[in-house]
Amino acid sequence: MNVLVDKQELKDSASLDRRDHHQPSERLIGRLISCTGSRGVISTSATNLSGTTADFWSIGRLISINIGETRIVGIVYEMNTSSDLWSDTVANIIYVKVELVGEISDTPTGPAFRRGITSYPHLGAIAHRIRASDLQAVYRVGHGVPVEIGKLSQDPSIPAAVNINDMLSRHFAVVGTTGVGKSSAVSILLRSAISVKPNLRVLILDPHNEYTSAFPDISVTIDASTLELPFWMFKLEEFVEVVFRGRKPSDGETDILRDMIALAKARYNSGGGVSSTLIKRPLAFDNGGMTADMPVPYRMSDLLKLIDDTLGKLDPGHDRTDLRMLKNRLDSLCHDPRFKFMFTKSTIEDNLDRVVSTIFRIPRTDRPITVFQLAGLPSEVVNSVASVLARMAFDLAMMSHGAYEILLLCEEAHRYVPQDPKLGFVPTRLAIARIAKEGRKYGAYLGMVTQRPGELDPTILSQCSTLFAMRLANEHDQEIIRSAIADSSASTISFLSSIGNREAIAFGEAIPTPMRMKFLFQNKENLPKTASGIAEVDRTSDASTVNLRALIARMRGADPEALA
Numbered sequence: 001m002n003v004l005v006d007k008q009e010l011k012d013s014a015s016l017d018r019r020d021h022h023q024p025s026e027r028l029i030g031r032l033i034s035c036t037g038s039r040g041v042i043s044t045s046a047t048n049l050s051g052t053t054a055d056f057w058s059i060g061r062l063i064s065i066n067i068g069e070t071r072i073v074g075i076v077y078e079m080n081t082s083s084d085l086w087s088d089t090v091a092n093i094i095y096v097k098v099e100l101v102g103e104i105s106d107t108p109t110g111p112a113f114r115r116g117i118t119s120y121p122h123l124g125a126i127a128h129r130i131r132a133s134d135l136q137a138v139y140r141v142g143h144g145v146p147v148e149i150g151k152l153s154q155d156p157s158i159p160a161a162v163n164i165n166d167m168l169s170r171h172f173a174v175v176g177t178t179g180v181g182k183s184s185a186v187s188i189l190l191r192s193a194i195s196v197k198p199n200l201r202v203l204i205l206d207p208h209n210e211y212t213s214a215f216p217d218i219s220v221t222i223d224a225s226t227l228e229l230p231f232w233m234f235k236l237e238e239f240v241e242v243v244f245r246g247r248k249p250s251d252g253e254t255d256i257l258r259d260m261i262a263l264a265k266a267r268y269n270s271g272g273g274v275s276s277t278l279i280k281r282p283l284a285f286d287n288g289g290m291t292a293d294m295p296v297p298y299r300m301s302d303l304l305k306l307i308d309d310t311l312g313k314l315d316p317g318h319d320r321t322d323l324r325m326l327k328n329r330l331d332s333l334c335h336d337p338r339f340k341f342m343f344t345k346s347t348i349e350d351n352l353d354r355v356v357s358t359i360f361r362i363p364r365t366d367r368p369i370t371v372f373q374l375a376g377l378p379s380e381v382v383n384s385v386a387s388v389l390a391r392m393a394f395d396l397a398m399m400s401h402g403a404y405e406i407l408l409l410c411e412e413a414h415r416y417v418p419q420d421p422k423l424g425f426v427p428t429r430l431a432i433a434r435i436a437k438e439g440r441k442y443g444a445y446l447g448m449v450t451q452r453p454g455e456l457d458p459t460i461l462s463q464c465s466t467l468f469a470m471r472l473a474n475e476h477d478q479e480i481i482r483s484a485i486a487d488s489s490a491s492t493i494s495f496l497s498s499i500g501n502r503e504a505i506a507f508g509e510a511i512p513t514p515m516r517m518k519f520l521f522q523n524k525e526n527l528p529k530t531a532s533g534i535a536e537v538d539r540t541s542d543a544s545t546v547n548l549r550a551l552i553a554r555m556r557g558a559d560p561e562a563l564a
């Protein structure tokens with residue numbers, strides 16, 4: 001590494017390549033002194049790096065290496081001085097390590113970029129600042145409708161664009177430590193997606209009740225008081241999760257529900273009432289082949305009556321204590337105001353129409369986004385609700401034969417699909433995995449947002465083909481993202497721990513080349529924020545002025561406005 005660059009030579013060659021003749025040449029060009037298959041080292045000299053020129057040789061920047069017909073594009077990933085010292089008076093020799101990402105050739109329509117290197121640069125080749133037109137060519141979205149979501153960090157005059165179709169259809173993820181701007185980025189991405197895809201419907205699982213404010217004009221909000229998901233839409237496992245409140249039921253308890261729900265469904269399907277003959281016969285033969293998981297409605301009254309009748313039998317075939325407990329539990333659930341969303345009084349048929357049209361904004365709507373404020377829901381049902389919604393999203397996209405495309409956006413995605421298979425709720429995991437694996441064929445897409453990619457199921461993360469990696473402090477999380485990048489551009493994210501707020505390294509299907517970008521600045525009105533009255537911290541009150549009565553009333557679900 002002791003090849004020193006002749007300063008005069010550098011100046012001479014700079015004058016050939018340099019576009020801005022006022023810039024000191026020594027800072028703007030260097031010479032290639034080493035090259036492996038995918039990487040190179042450039043030697044240059046500098047007396048002082050400051051101002052805009054300091055930006056030139058800095059991590060994450062693209063530079064170009066001139067080899068005559070074409071220009072090789074490299075990304076700076078490491079820099080050091082030859083002496084490990086810095087002098088303010090004499091020129092310092094610096095080594096700039098770059099990863100070679102592709103090459104640019106001039107065509108009649110302007111510069112064109114191609115990934116990969118066909119002819120390698122020779123030693124001594126001149127490296128210099130990349131031209132703006134070359135930079136644009138590197139990040140030009142070649143097909144589809146490119147949508148601007150931000151600006152390049154390297155040159156804020158150049159838009160950072162993504163191909164929305166590719167981003168959606170191969171799923172995407174936004175990862176980054178808390179407060180870096182993930183939710184704000186998601187709001188930009190969703191607005192862009194809606195603008196180019198009128199038949200897209202978006203379901204946001206919003207655990208912090210923050211997205212309503214980001215889309216006041218194009219979303220509807222469903223919260224604990226307006227949610228309607230009839231109990232019969234829940235699969236057995238999902239229903240069990242609600243009924244037993246997250247505790248693992250005994251086999252006996254699950255068996256009762258399985259048998260009784262199948263009977264109640266058979267009863268609904270046959271259009272009659274619960275006859276005593278039905279339950280006198282052995283249960284296995286009573287349900288007409290119906291299972292508890294078939295997508296057929298049933299009535300809660302039938303289910304309760306079936307349990308009652310079974311209890312009254314000489315040999316109920318189930319543990320009496322289990323039967324009694326289950327009946328009590330169902331009874332109290334039906335009357336618990338927090339579970340009103342599952343046990344509404346309206347008729348089953350009306351219900352389904354309304355549920356589908358409210359949740360999925362079908363048939364037509366100018367508000368294609370549905371925000372599910374999960375913060376107000378009992379925590380033990382959040383998992384089940386997420387599972388039902390993910391399942392419905394997939395089924396509906398599939399059944400509409402492409403008429404509707406549905407994006408399920410999961411904030412805090414690691415809650416639903418955690419890395420540890422023992423955590424999380426199996427049906428939610430399965431429903432999300434199904435969209436991840438097969439959704440693309442039918443128009444069901446995933447958007448995963450998480451602070452902790454290391455805690456997210458790696459198979460789900462690997463299905464997200466476009467990744468917006470924002471600042472990540474945790475080494476393990478960085479490692480996960482590094483391994484998620486298939487190609488050699490791993491050094492692109494070597495600086496992931498130090499990028500600024502709103503900045504992201506975007507890579508994958510929707511972006512031609514990994515790019516360091518800054519999301520567009522959003523006005524306050526378009527930013528996600530916590531819904532007022534639910535979790536917002538009131539900085540004006542202190543412990544001595546808290547109104548306990550109002551606090552308790554609020555815990556009981558009273559309207560905060562009415563309390564004022």
Ligand SMILES: Nc1ncnc2c1ncn2[C@@H]1O[C@H](COP(=O)(O)OP(=O)(O)OP(=O)(O)O)[C@@H](O)[C@H]1O
Pocket residue numbers: 176177178179180181182183184185451501502519520521522523527528
């Ligand atoms: N694109 C943007 N335009 C303007 N301000 C932004 C933008 N992105 C982030 N911010 C600012 O940063 C703050 C935090 O952003 P945001 O809530 O999106 O972060 P986050 O990564 O989602 O955080 P958390 O992990 O806590 O959910 C915002 O309240 C806003 O003030």
Ligand SMILES: [Mg+2]
Pocket residue numbers: 182183184
């Ligand atoms: Mg957020």
